[in-house]
Amino acid sequence: MNARIALAVMAGGALGALARFYLSGILPVYKEFPVGTLLVNSLASFILGYLYGLLFWGFDVPSDWRAFFGTGFCGALSTFSTFSYETFSLLREKEYLMAGLNVATNVIITIALVFTGFLLARR
Template identity: 40%
Template sequence: MPLLGRGPALRGRAFPRPSSKWIICEQSARIRRFDSPPPRSAASRTVRQWRSLRSLIWGLALNSAIVRGVREVLYVALGGSLGAVSRYGISEWARRRLGDALPWGTLFVNVVGSLLLGLLLGLALREVGTRGHRAAFGTGFLGAFTTFSTFSNETVLMYQQGKLTGAVLNVVLNLVAGIGAAIAGLWLASKVPIR
């Protein structure tokens, strides 16, 4: 690698034309061919700088709002899939065991879900748990576990089949037991000791 010198020693020397294969390295005031390999120490310094830059970029990316948002969406998706499968299993079990007089499975998941969501809300008000936990369990699992739409459709179907007493009983049980369970969940959360 040709070395012309540093500082004032470069004055008065003819610099290569820009079209040639020579380049001026500003950091060391050296002129060298740009197709020649950089000095070993410069290469290792470049690698170290690249690694630290890469670490900085990954650190910023993993903690950015976008990635946190994506992470929460994944938590909700995971919790939602578990909640939906749980609701399906409980509804099928209740239909086989308790019969079709009332939609017992839907009543059970709505009441238990209201209790658990009340408990989760009460703990969140006391700043227990992380946003990711609340997203996974509250929005994801309990959002898929409980079902207002199935409750509404089962009630309308019972009414259309002439089961007026069953339809009214279904509405009363879901509303009274669900709201009572939510109140009980909030009360339980207030009794949980927090460290």
């Protein structure tokens, strides 16, 4: 890996981590449901879908920008490990409905947003 790509990943990761910190904190947990985690997972999914769509539809996205957004920013922004821990905690606390809702909404919404980003990149 060249230094330029490594710096792009590091810079994107730093900004993604800050975005995650602030965005996940602006929405409260609603009746045991981690809305902030859903927000950052959704945003990262949309950005990745848009980036992939640009590439798929033939737009030239420089490798350092792909590294910055795809690996760095979205990698630090998306909180799959937090999502998994929160789901596990809900299950451990016997909040089965909320755990199922957490899994279903995160999976359905993030896949839909990848698709939406992909389609918007076509324009």
